[in-house]
Amino acid sequence: MSGLRIAADRDRCIAAGMCALLAGAVFDQDDTDGRVLLLDPTPGTNHTAVREAVETCPSGALTVDES
Numbered sequence: 001m002s003g004l005r006i007a008a009d010r011d012r013c014i015a016a017g018m019c020a021l022l023a024g025a026v027f028d029q030d031d032t033d034g035r036v037l038l039l040d041p042t043p044g045t046n047h048t049a050v051r052e053a054v055e056t057c058p059s060g061a062l063t064v065d066e067s
């Protein structure tokens with residue numbers, strides 16, 4: 001079975017919020033510092049939005065592993 005595995009590096013995150021905007025089921029932002037919170041590291045659906053969020057992230061904090 002194929003799937004996506006997402007990783008988020010909170011040290012690189014600059015709290016731009018694009019990920020949460022594009023794929024709110026997978027990414028959220030911390031209420032205190034605005035940095036990314038990974039809600040679902042292995043999203044079963046919505047892959048297009050997740051890939052777009054990873055590509056759009058301005059700091060390169062998000063990575064996606066496809067297996």
Ligand code: SF4
Pocket residue numbers: 008012013014015016017018019020027029034035036056057058059060061062
């Ligand atoms: S888009 Fe990137 S920089 Fe912005 S909150 Fe998400 S992980 Fe952080």
